[in-house]
Amino acid sequence: MLKKILFALTAVLILVSSYLVFFYAQVPINPQETGANPNDFKIFYFHLPIAISSYLAFAIVFIASVLYLRSKQQKWDIAAVSAAEVGVILTFLTLVSGSVWIRAGAWACNCWWVPWDVRLNTSLVLFLIYLSYLMVRQAVEEPEKRARLSAVFGIVGFIGVPLSYMSIRLWTKATLHPVMEFHPTSNMLLTILLNFAAYFLLVVLLIVLKIGNEQLKEKLNEIKREKGL
Template identity: 50%
Template sequence: MARRSGMILDAALLIAMAAAFGMIFFYAPIESEMGIVQKIFYVHVPLAWNAFLGFGIVFFSSFRYLATRDPKWDMRALSAAEVGVLFTTLVLITGPIWAKPVWGIWWTWDARLTLTLVLWLIYVGYLMLRRYIESPERRAVLAAVVGVTGFIDVPLVYFAIRWWRTQHPQPVIAGGEGSGLDPRMATTLWICVAAFTLLFVALYRRRLAIEAMRARAEALRDDAEAARMEGARS
């Protein structure tokens, strides 16, 4: 059942990705001022939205883990955090590639950019923490605490950075990305959002499956170890 739905998902992902990239290159018009580089926006924006979705899942799963102590919530939090960090990394790479020709600079400490970078740091910290705790239960509990407090921090970071930015001179003036979008561009964007959401789900499911297999392998090894000890004793 899970395998079957996985295959359907992969097929849908393949089709959606092909459609998305086809539309990016052949359907969406070339932006009049920014030129061809604007097309990175169709990859950048869906990645960013899904990265935030991932961090939302980390928060929810961490919260559920603390309430239920069910390891499946810990696996979900971990998987979502990894895919979220991967997507955020790609957001932070694609952003400057677009910004350099358009704004003339690689980076600016604008509210959204800064928030993304701070989020990336928080969740990289989350993943690092997990690496350095031996006991699986302790790891799950402590990571969940970071998963919850890290997310509570997001609105505070957002307001702080926004206000801080508006007080300082803005190095670049760019129109909002949503302003006056050509309908063909909007359609392309939505198809891309769908495709990248499917990509997120597919990666997340695979990561979850690996984690479940790892847990099973560990349990089997423990059983085998116990049986061996039993055999040695008799």
């Protein structure tokens, strides 16, 4: 029941916030803008919330990993792997939406990728770190050992999140991403906040669904073991 409410709420919020992006939010005047159509700024309303919600997913991986090592309860391992998968997808979407934005004219290079931008590189690295997290899980068969080793890597790999977030402050020379000195008009603020809410809820929803999936998988394995299959 709770899942259904969450699902409905997320669906409504995503629809409403997407409507706001396309028909309500203003397009600010952006000095770096070079594209033919300044409306491509609207990708920003998806790009930023998706990026931040991927950080949220990875923070859940980190916390669940710490809790697993402390308590050795399988539910934390399931939470960690579910959050990691959702986070990988969201980081991928961040990279894709950013790439499309660059091509559309965020930067005058007529390209998909700006190799010297630290934020792009650190986000790609974040994506790779959590792909390798999933690879660590594949490389171990015994469930207890898999949970333990991947929890250690889930803690170590979390370095990617502050790194990606702080990159534009650490290596200031090379980035397209401004450090937020955002003075939005009220309708921009409403749109971006609603988008944040929508994507945070989406992360929670996806993780909850994935956890349900994993639990069913566990149950199936148990039944198979009982029947000796």
